Amino acid sequence: MLAPKDHKRVSFITSDDTFCYIAMLFELKNTGATYQRLVDKIFRPNLGRNMEVYVDDMLVKSKEAHYHVGDLDETFAVPKKYRLKLNPGKCAFGVNRGHFPGFMVTLSRLTQTKSTS
Template sequence: MKSRPRTPPRYCSRRRRMEGSECASTAARSTGSPSSHVTRSRGPTNFSTNIAEPSSSQKNYLREGYHQIRVATEDCHKTAFRTRYGSYEYLVMPFGLTNAPSTFQMTTNEIFRELLDKCVIIYLDNILIYSCSREQHLWDLDAVFTLLHKNCLIMKGSKCDFLKQESEFLGHIVSTEGVKSTPGKSRPSRNGSR
C-alpha cells in the first residue's frame, strides 16, 4: 500500500475546532453514502452448462483473485482509507468494492476471450478447462497456462484438480456424461413437491 497525504473529501470531511490558541483537527465520517456516487455494474455472468461431453476436465482456482488485479493509477485515490497511523490507498483491487466482482469477471473474460466456451468456463476466480480428448486437453492446458503466465495470474495449487474424468464446479458435476447438479445441493421446487 502507498501512503497518501489525505483521503477523498466525500468519504471523510475535516472539522476544525478552536480551543484557545490551538487549532485541533479531527476526521469525521461523511453523512453521504460513498456508494451513491458509484454506477453499479450488472455483475458477473451466470454459469453456463453448454459443455459438449468432455472426456477430461480440470478445475482451477485463482489465488487471491481480486488482489491480482491492479487498480489504475488515476483511480487509487478512490480506495483511500484512514487509520491512526496515516492515510493509505490500495494499489491492487480490494475485496468489498462495489464493482469488484464484475470488474474481476470482465478482466478474466477479456484475458481468456479466445478460449471461452470452447475449452474454458470462468466464474470469478474459478476456472474450468474441459476437452474432448486427453491430447486436446494437454493443448488446452498449455494455452490456459500461457495466458495465466502472460497476465501474471497465479493459481492456488491446493484447489486445483488436474486431468480428471469428473470435476465438481460451482455446484455442478462435469463429467463424460455431461453436466448435472451436485447431489444434495439442489432444492425442491416451490410447486409443492418435496
C-alpha cells in the same frame, strides 16, 4: 492491479500513515462484475472451446486426453501474459469428477444440477 487514479478511492488512514490498495478488493461494489468482464475478455479465445469460466471458477476441458496438456499450457499462458496469479491451493488436477457452478462434471459428461431457487 488498480489504476493509479483509483488508488485514492480505496485508501485508508491509520495513526501511522495513509495507505492505499494497489490490487482490486473483492469486497468493493461491482468487483465481481469487473473481474468477470476481465476474465471473459482475456480468455475469450478459449471460452467454450477448451475452457469454461464463472467468476473465479475455471475449468479447462479437452475433447481428447492427448490434447489436455496443450490446452493447460495455452490456458496458463493467459494469466502469465497479464501478470495475474493463480492460487495453487485452489487448483485441482487429474480429478475424475467435480462441481462447477450449476453443473456436475465427470469424465464422460457435464450434467446440470438442480436449481436451489
